[in-house]
Amino acid sequence: MFDPDADRALPDLTDEQQRAVVHDGSSLLIVAGAGTGKTTTLSARLAHLVANGVPPERIMLLTFSRRAATELLSRAEQWAGHDRLRGAWGGTFHAVANRLLRRYGRSVGIDPDFTLLDQGDQADLLALVRDELSSDSTPQRRRARKELLASALSRVVNTRQPLDVVLRQHHPWVADQADELRATYGAYIARKRERHLVDYDDLLSLWRALVQDPEAGPLVASRFDHVLVDEYQDT
Missing domain, CATH: 1.10.150 (DNA polymerase; domain 1)
Structure with a gap:
């Protein structure tokens, strides 16, 4: 169970944002366009998880741009506390895929030093x-x-x-x-x-192959308890 007192440092949120931040259980899809506060909500969700004891290395945050990833992590760190997010897997889809393939690439026939x-x-x-x-x-x-x-x-x-x-x-x-x-x-x-070359499209294709691998897939999945995805592109 989450501790409500751990969220005292979070920003003021609407009722809908608050429900998303403290959601516990099944997957949750938020449909929201530009300027509706989705970045604030996702950042608060990340801070909430860490504040309630989820190890940051058990959290994956995926975005479409480096700028978005930096902004989300920066906001969350302001609310969770300095250095409390160290170890979280935050970045673009390609950056996270690159990191995973450096560790598990041999499972899909890729030299990790590609x-x-x-x-x-x-x-x-x-x-x-x-x-x-x-x-x-x-x-x-x-x-x-x-x-x-x-x-x-x-x-x-x-x-x-x-x-x-x-x-x-x-x-x-x-x-x-x-x-x-x-x-x-x-x-x-x-x-x-x-x-031993890999292009940007390969990163995503190989990541897909990695999670479908009967041995490596469960190993990768077991690393994470929470996956947060900022998939709406404002531009």
Whole structure:
């Protein structure tokens, strides 16, 4: 049971916010748009958990941006007390995935010492392997730009739609190059494996594979008692 006296340092909250902060039991979904106080509520929830004895390392906080993660943790620390949140797993989805894969990556065939490709590096590598495979049959002026190569691949990975569908719907001017792009993506994936490289989309895909692994999945899940997700994007 939570101790109501432990929440005396929390900010003034509406009745709805208060119910969300002290909620105990099943999962809770809060539907709220920009400017409705969701950051305050989530920060207060985090502070409430720690103030009531939940070890911070047993809490995971996920956001879409570094700025949001920093703001949430900063507010919660103001209310919970200095250094009381040390050890909490707070950050963006990609940052937390990166941290988990550094610890458990071998379970999904990834060297924990992998190198993370940023978006620019990913586009450059895609262009490199495409040029290595090129037979000069496609005029330079019609070749997909490296940014398009990265964008189309990301959409395929995240929506799980076939490449042909993605190209027809979002990049129709290169739809006739589907075979070339497919070969490029295959070579890109092979190059990543060879060099122990991981891109941002891989982080989420591998995290999903990790939690579905029959051995590693329960191990990861057992680390956390509370998962807080700030999934609404204001921009």
